[in-house]
Amino acid sequence: MEGIPxxxxxxxxxxxxxxxxxxxxxxxxxxxxxxxxxxxxxxEKENLCLYGLPNETWEVNLxxxxxxxxxxxxxxxxxxxxxxxxxxxxxxxxxxxxxxxxLAVAFYFGARFGFGKNERKRLFQMINDLPTxxxxxxxxxxxxxxxxxxxxxxxxxxxxxxxxxxxPSKEEDESGEEDEEDDEQGATCGACGDSYGTDEFWICCDxxxxxxxxxxxxxxxxxxxxxxxxxxxxxxxxxxxx
Numbered sequence: 001m002e003g004i005p006x007x008x009x010x011x012x013x014x015x016x017x018x019x020x021x022x023x024x025x026x027x028x029x030x031x032x033x034x035x036x037x038x039x040x041x042x043x044e045k046e047n048l049c050l051y052g053l054p055n056e057t058w059e060v061n062l063x064x065x066x067x068x069x070x071x072x073x074x075x076x077x078x079x080x081x082x083x084x085x086x087x088x089x090x091x092x093x094x095x096x097x098x099x100x101x102x103l104a105v106a107f108y109f110g111a112r113f114g115f116g117k118n119e120r121k122r123l124f125q126m127i128n129d130l131p132t133x134x135x136x137x138x139x140x141x142x143x144x145x146x147x148x149x150x151x152x153x154x155x156x157x158x159x160x161x162x163x164x165x166x167x168p169s170k171e172e173d174e175s176g177e178e179d180e181e182d183d184e185q186g187a188t189c190g191a192c193g194d195s196y197g198t199d200e201f202w203i204c205c206d207x208x209x210x211x212x213x214x215x216x217x218x219x220x221x222x223x224x225x226x227x228x229x230x231x232x233x234x235x236x237x238x239x240x241x242x
Contacts, residue, residue, distance in 0.1 A: 008109075009109050010109075010113050011113075012110075012115065012119050012122055012123050012126070015106055015109045015110060015123060016106075016123060016126045016127065017054075018054045018105075018106070018109070019102055019105070019106045019127060020130070021052075021053065021054035021055055021056050022052030022053060022054055022102055022105065023052060023102055023130070023133060023193060024052075024056040024192055024193060024194070025051075025052035025053050025055075025056050025057045025058035026050065026052035026058055026095075026098045026102070026133055027133055027136055027137070027191070027192065027193045028056070028057075028058060028191070028192070029050060029052075029058040029060075030091050030094065030095055030098075030133065030136075030137045031136070031137065031190060031191055031232075031233070031234045032191045032216065032217070032233045032234070033058070034091070034233070034234050034237055035237045037050070037058075037060065038082070038087070040060040040079075041060060041078060041079035041082045042079060042082075043079050043080050043081075043082050043083050043084075045079055046062060047062065047063065047076045047077040047079075047080075048060050048061065048062065048076075048077065048078060048079040049061060049062070049063050049073060049074040049075065049076055049078065050074055050075075050078055050094060050098060051074060052098065052101075052102070060079075063076055071105055071108060072101065072104040072105055072108050073101075074097065074098065074101040075094070075097035075098075075100075075101065078093075078094050078097070081093065088138075091137055092134060092137060092138050095132075095133045095134040095136075095137040095138070096133075096134050098133045099132045099133050099134055102127075102133070103127070106123060106127060107120070107123075110123060130188075130193065131188050131193060133193075136188070136190060136193050136210075139190070139208045139209065139210050188211075189202070189211065189212050189213045189216055190205070190208075190210030190211060190212050190232065190234075191212050191213065191216035191217060191232075191233075192213065192216050194213075200213060200214075200215075201213070201214035201215075201219075201220070201221050201224075202214060203217065203219050203224055203230055204230070205230055205231060205232035205235055206229045206230050206231065207231050207232070207235040208232060208234070208235055210232060212232060217232060217233060
């Protein structure tokens, strides 16, 4: 498909950055860009694949013709199942196959450039610290709760504290390392999948209860103050098609 036009990753860090870029692109296709992705997966077309690219973009395209391919190929024919399943189930299925493909590509590079046992273990640990695409798409990532509003000094009540300027404080997790790891994994954006940064504005969808960077969903703190019920792009597009 792509013929590797991008720099070929050769170290653990480079392979992980390649993984993160492709992962971000795939998450965009299945969340913020889901309407466009849905339209491109026409069951009347030939076998199509969903590709995540290292530059955090995505594309739906035909598989490569060369055998064997330069890189492992994604699941073939995802478009055929589009109209035969509920949209939520179809997107979840594509997400699972996308997770499998990302691992295949990462460890293909690892094998190609002779990663040893410790390098492979370190690569997997770095990958495993991120939520899977399936978890992000289905909303199964453990999310921070609105109660953190009071801890951050907000005057909002729990029922209205949907938008915050910073992630939940880790002071509450000093009792154990496992709690700290859960909190770090939970504090991720439903659009880009990245962790929340200090003092970044974020907002929670009232429908799917996933959290998002304000910049990822184009919501500012001022705009959030006037939103009674926030719906993320994915939930809004689903409602529009019903």
